[in-house]
Amino acid sequence: xxxxxxxxxxxxxxxxxxxxxxxYPAGTQWEDIPEEFPCPDCFVREKPDFEMLEGGK
Amino acid sequence: MTVVNKSxxxxxxxxAGLTLAREIRANCNTTTITIISRExxxxxxxxxxxxxxxxxxxxxxxxMKQTETIAEELNATLLGRxxxxxxxxxxxxxxxxxxxxxxxxxxxxxxxxxxxATGASPIRLPIERDLTTPLLxxxxxxxYETFRSRIEQKKKILIIGAGFVGCELASDLxxxxxxxxxxxxxxxxxxxxxxxxxxxxxxxxxxxxxxxxHLGVTLLSVTKNEQGAMLGSLSDGTTIQIDxxxxxxxxxxNTRLARGAGVAVQRGIEVDAFSQTHQPDVYALGDCVExxxxxxxxxxxxxxxxxxLAKTLTGTKxxxxxxxxxxxxxxxxxxxxxxxxxxxxxIWQVQGAGMNLEAHFINxxxxxxxxxxxxxxxSKKTKLASECIPTLTPIVDINASREAVA
Ligand SMILES: Cc1cc2nc3c(=O)[nH]c(=O)nc-3n(C[C@H](O)[C@H](O)[C@H](O)COP(=O)(O)OP(=O)(O)OC[C@H]3O[C@@H](n4cnc5c(N)ncnc54)[C@H](O)[C@@H]3O)c2cc1C
Numbered sequence: 001x002x003x004x005x006x007x008x009x010x011x012x013x014x015x016x017x018x019x020x021x022x023x024y025p026a027g028t029q030w031e032d033i034p035e036e037f038p039c040p041d042c043f044v045r046e047k048p049d050f051e052m053l054e055g056g057k
Numbered sequence: 058m059t060v061v062n063k064s065x066x067x068x069x070x071x072x073a074g075l076t077l078a079r080e081i082r083a084n085c086n087t088t089t090i091t092i093i094s095r096e097x098x099x100x101x102x103x104x105x106x107x108x109x110x111x112x113x114x115x116x117x118x119x120x121m122k123q124t125e126t127i128a129e130e131l132n133a134t135l136l137g138r139x140x141x142x143x144x145x146x147x148x149x150x151x152x153x154x155x156x157x158x159x160x161x162x163x164x165x166x167x168x169x170x171x172x173x174a175t176g177a178s179p180i181r182l183p184i185e186r187d188l189t190t191p192l193l194x195x196x197x198x199x200x201y202e203t204f205r206s207r208i209e210q211k212k213k214i215l216i217i218g219a220g221f222v223g224c225e226l227a228s229d230l231x232x233x234x235x236x237x238x239x240x241x242x243x244x245x246x247x248x249x250x251x252x253x254x255x256x257x258x259x260x261x262x263x264x265x266x267x268x269x270x271h272l273g274v275t276l277l278s279v280t281k282n283e284q285g286a287m288l289g290s291l292s293d294g295t296t297i298q299i300d301x302x303x304x305x306x307x308x309x310x311n312t313r314l315a316r317g318a319g320v321a322v323q324r325g326i327e328v329d330a331f332s333q334t335h336q337p338d339v340y341a342l343g344d345c346v347e348x349x350x351x352x353x354x355x356x357x358x359x360x361x362x363x364x365x366l367a368k369t370l371t372g373t374k375x376x377x378x379x380x381x382x383x384x385x386x387x388x389x390x391x392x393x394x395x396x397x398x399x400x401x402x403x404i405w406q407v408q409g410a411g412m413n414l415e416a417h418f419i420n421x422x423x424x425x426x427x428x429x430x431x432x433x434x435x436s437k438k439t440k441l442a443s444e445c446i447p448t449l450t451p452i453v454d455i456n457a458s459r460e461a462v463a
Contacts, residue, residue, distance in 0.1 A: 009105060010102060022436070043356075044360050
């Protein structure tokens with residue numbers, strides 16, 4: 001399971017945890033998140049801007 | 058990649074200034090960029106200041122990038138602890154004081170294009186006090202470091218202001234074991250961004266966590282009694298004992314420099330659709346500007362402005378358009394998202410029940426022009442934002458559009 005971080009605000013998307021309130025349940029893989037996914041904390045950066053923290057492909 | 062050989066000076070290393078530099082570099086690596094800041098330049102995300110306690114982060118752990126990394130990544134000259142005291146728009150130079158050590162030295166920096174990203178300063182209410190230390194307010198990392206050292210070993214914190222920052226700080230403090238009182242002359246929290254029923258739910262949810270609300274009243278004075286305890290006297294006659302006071306009553310754009318440079322200023326620095334001020338080659342963005350009479354002191358508008366201005370400065374004139382931009386309010390007890398209406402004429406329409414509410418602000422023409430969401434309804438933010446009228450439609454200068462056609 002991989003984690004990815006928003007470079008602006010530091011929010012971490014953890015595949016294990018998902019992001020329930022945005023409609024991505026626990027276990028949702030990063031590759032299944034749409035490209036226009038905005039950072040759920042700052043709404044500023046989008047998926048392509050995220051930096052891989054660990055375990056990603 | 059465009060080739061532009063000019064020197065861009067940016068006053069301000071907050072979100073607006075640094076994002077602009079990043080975006081300029083994304084378009085062009087030949088411009089010379091100089092970034093100036095009164096404080097030391099550190100890359101941190103300001104909204105994290107109002108949730109750092111619950112994130113278990115010390116102030117220095119909020120720094121995501123140190124000066125050297127920023128300078129290297131942006132290929133820019135960074136001048137931290139440099140206070141600009143004058144802009145000479147005729148000679149195209151800025152003059153300032155560098156305070157990097159004990160001594161300070163005057164420096165003059167020439168520019169081809171100047172960008173003011175000077176932010177805003179906390180409003181200070183005239184509260185009677187017999188304390189020697191100034192009232193705390195938090196608008197940058199240095200303020201925050203002071204705040205954290207002052208609340209250490211203390212227990213009861215009084216927050217003045219029940220707007221975004223006040224509510225967020227209250228939530229962060231109460232979730233971290235502090236006792237919190239909030240005072241505001243408004244009748245409900247976030248009054249400017251949501252209707253009463255919704256504000257009441259937030260108030261209730263935070264009260265259940267332990268927050269003591271004092272709404273519809275003002276703070277008259279903060280004094281110390283003989284035993285050395287700090288006392289706040291409220292306009293309703295109550296006196297509360299506290300250990301520390303934080304003021305979060307709003308911001309006033311930093312415009313003194315702009316005024317001195319002959320730039321038109323109302324509440325904030327006036328800019329056109331290209332973020333240009335009334336002076337040629339002087340631009341402005343972020344918390345220091347106003348758009349068609351309104352300030353938008355949030356992250357997202359500054360990011361949009363930075364992207365458009367970076368294009369303009371590197372040769373592709375680009376007007377700024379702002380869609381409706383929702384803002385998350387970091388209240389633990391009650392998830393909240395607001396998209397405040399800019400025009401005050403209209404009515405709130407509320408749907409939902411209990412802590413799951415959705416409020417639409419409908420303007421006089423029947424258009425959705427703002428909204429507020431709490432509880433599970435926050436998941437509707439993206440959909441509603443797309444239905445909402447834009448925050449800013451660029452009024453492109455007629456001459457400019459003629460140029461484009463010609
Ligand atoms: C606690 C807190 C929480 C927040 N939470 C959110 C949130 O959740 N979502 C959101 O959208 N917004 C939030 N905001 C607002 C957001 O952080 C600001 O809108 C944004 O950071 C403003 O960026 P800026 O670059 O315009 O200004 P600032 O960050 O204020 O930067 C101004 C810069 O100008 C420099 N400067 C000014 N005058 C001079 C001078 N004379 N000489 C040299 N340098 C000068 C300063 O040193 C500084 O570097 C929050 C704000 C606070 C305080």
